[in-house]
Amino acid sequence: MINVVMFGPPGAGKGTQAKLLSEKFGFVYVATGDMFRNHIKNETPLGKLAQFYIDKGDLVPDEVTVNMIKEEITKNPEASGIIFDGFPRTIVQAEVLDELLKDNNQKIDAVFALEVPEEVLIQRILNRGKTSGRKDDTDPRTIKRRLEKYHTATEPLKKYYDEKQVLHSIDGLQSIDEIHRLISEIIEHIQNGDGR
Numbered sequence: 779m780i781n782v783v784m785f786g787p788p789g790a791g792k793g794t795q796a797k798l799l800s801e802k803f804g805f806v807y808v809a810t811g812d813m814f815r816n817h818i819k820n821e822t823p824l825g826k827l828a829q830f831y832i833d834k835g836d837l838v839p840d841e842v843t844v845n846m847i848k849e850e851i852t853k854n855p856e857a858s859g860i861i862f863d864g865f866p867r868t869i870v871q872a873e874v875l876d877e878l879l880k881d882n883n884q885k886i887d888a889v890f891a892l893e894v895p896e897e898v899l900i901q902r903i904l905n906r907g908k909t910s911g912r913k914d915d916t917d918p919r920t921i922k923r924r925l926e927k928y929h930t931a932t933e934p935l936k937k938y939y940d941e942k943q944v945l946h947s948i949d950g951l952q953s954i955d956e957i958h959r960l961i962s963e964i965i966e967h968i969q970n971g972d973g974r
């Protein structure tokens with residue numbers, strides 16, 4: 779069982795890469811943003827709560843996010859791996875995730891950090907907003923807030939995972955195929971037991 783995190787700011791291409799990897803390796807795909815949007819669509823109490831934060835470009839509180847994801851992790855004991863997209867986004871979330879995995883004799887095996895300059899991110903998000911139907915992809919103020927939150931709350935995770943020697947920094951301006959190839963190669967090394 780391999781656990782992989784797709785890491786990076788909004789618009790970096792985490793979802794695109796995570797979906798390709800989940801198809802290629804048969805990993806379970808866990809995206810907290812999608813989970814929240816499903817709750818919002820189904821008008822659940824959790825959805826109403828999450829929407830309040832998402833519409834402002836803020837992070838949903840750790841406690842809410844962690845409770846939602848706990849079930850997902852234990853739900854798939856037979857999976858060859860899990861790929862996390864958009865989770866963890868804070869140190870607290872990462873620590874809880876480590877604990878949960880440890881309880882099952884597992885760990886995070888690789889974190890792929892997609893590096894993309896801010897002006898490109900904004901353009902990508904605005905482009906996605908033309909078709910995604912996501913309010914948080916169209917309002918420039920919300921986008922700015924999401925990027926700020928990334929820098930203050932999420933980016934410190936790079937150091938956290940680097941210290942655990944699982945961080946792989948990837949130039950996110952390369953083509954989708956090239957990024958997919960690079961990441962796949964690293965995962966294959968890990969599966970063969972011969973790579974960081």
Ligand code: AMP
Binds near residue numbers: 788
């Ligand atoms: P995403 O689809 O990953 O861009 O997430 C959309 C929004 O959902 C984010 O801007 C946050 O408001 C919320 N969200 C998604 N994942 C998390 C998380 N791990 N922790 C807190 N909030 C999250």
